[in-house]
């Protein structure tokens with residue numbers, strides 16, 4: 001984890017850069033080869049680059065044209081709505097190097113830089129003219145003439161007694177040889193974004209298509225299934241996650257309807273029905289960040305536990321876990337996943353509203369935990385991952401406990417998630433949380449940037465110890481945490497601040 005001071009503008013900029021996707025034309029260096037769309041003639045047509053300079057129709061001239069279309073599917077697939085794989089046949093001319101079959105692997109080792117790399121294309125093929133030879137397929141974007149070899153490559157060829165003469169070979173490309181991005185770029189309207197990725201949830205590709213992509217959604221889904229081993233279903237989100245249980249309605253675009261799936265995250269296995277519960281593979285780093293803060297014997301209360309991605313690893317770490325979720329389906333799969341990962345004895349599972357969980361089982365357990373003799377006490381962590389609303393639930397901590405306050409270093413540590421669209425999201429979250437509790441948290445909390453959810457929308461986690469003045473009945477509220485801010489005295493793994501706001505970033 002990188003810890004930086006006041007880095008938000010910087011982090012945002014970084015995020016923007018990381019989110020930029022180079023287009024195919026930016027990525028591929030255009031090249032010098034004639035594309036041929038007639039019938040395949042797999043006979044190498046040998047010519048010498050040195051001699052080519054004498055002709056007026058030289059490929060070097062075509063090289064200058066920089067043909068970026070070489071590995072694009074045929075142009076007549078544009079606008080295709082129903083996937084017709086046979087329409088993707090195309091013949092291209094590829095540079096090849098002839099070598100004796102017994103030295104192929106040695107030559108290949110030295111030509112890694114320029115060897116052709118296409119899905120499903122063999123880089124070494126038989127020479128139809130001479131069975132003692134093999135043809136090494138070269139990357140036409142890198143090999144224009146034999147001058148395109150680097151010195152070291154030429155010297156290896158010389159040592160192995162291989163002539164650097166380049167021949168050309170007519171190669172038939174089919175649907176299998178195109179990458180998903182190339183296929184979609186050829187099919188979707190010219191100049192419009194093609195999808196650059198998806199979230200993988202077990203066997204499901206979870207897409208988030210834009211309006212202009214919707215007419216092609218079934219084709220897009222099928223291409224994702226074809227091109228990603230292990231994916232057998234493609235779904236598109238059809239509403240924003242704004243329902244209580246944070247799952248979303250989805251349309252199955254292609255493949256199997258079955259949404260019962262199994263995922264691995266940080267070495268634990270989770271099973272659930274993706275159409276009924278919340279699961280976001282982008283939170284795996286956050287799940288392990290929080291788990292790493294826990295020590296064996298600590299107590300974890302997970303107020304919005306989902307199917308268990310904080311609860312299971314915490315229990316595996318020998319923490320005592322109380323995990324809750326209001327969604328009966330999440331509750332069911334939470335129980336299931338505790339058994340699946342063999343931690344069911346260490347996790348108590350509840351199906352309550354977060355406020356009732358805090359004011360019921362959490363209160364009861366805290367009263368017991370904090371009354372234990374000091375040497376038997378462990379840290380108590382409360383995780384609240386419901387970013388759209390969790391801050392509102394902080395009010396449940398007000399006057400939650402009776403009796404004499406425990407010492408301030410044992411006060412529960414809250415990790416509460418929130419979204420912010422503010423220009424200073426860390427301060428915004430501190431202010432929102434502080435406003436609910438009626439105190440200032442700016443000097444005694446840390447804020448961690450979890451991820452950039454949308455342009456100018458961040459997900460953050462604010463961490464602080466609940467002051468005794470808030471947690472216990474009949475205590476005087478210290479509005480500024482004056483002389484004794486608990487987190488100031490408890491510095492753990494660079495997470496807590498010493499006076500100022502500290503922001504720790506995943507990015």
Ligand SMILES: C[S@@+](CC[C@H](N)C(=O)[O-])C[C@H]1O[C@@H](n2cnc3c(N)ncnc32)[C@H](O)[C@@H]1O
Pocket residue numbers: 244245246277278279280283303304305306307308309310324325326327330352353354355385386387
């Ligand atoms: C954003 S998800 C987080 C799930 C899990 N902690 C994770 O990191 O993947 C929030 C969870 O809170 C649950 N939830 C929503 N409202 C709730 C409430 N009032 N009380 C308890 N759980 C609630 C949802 O069902 C959902 O599983």
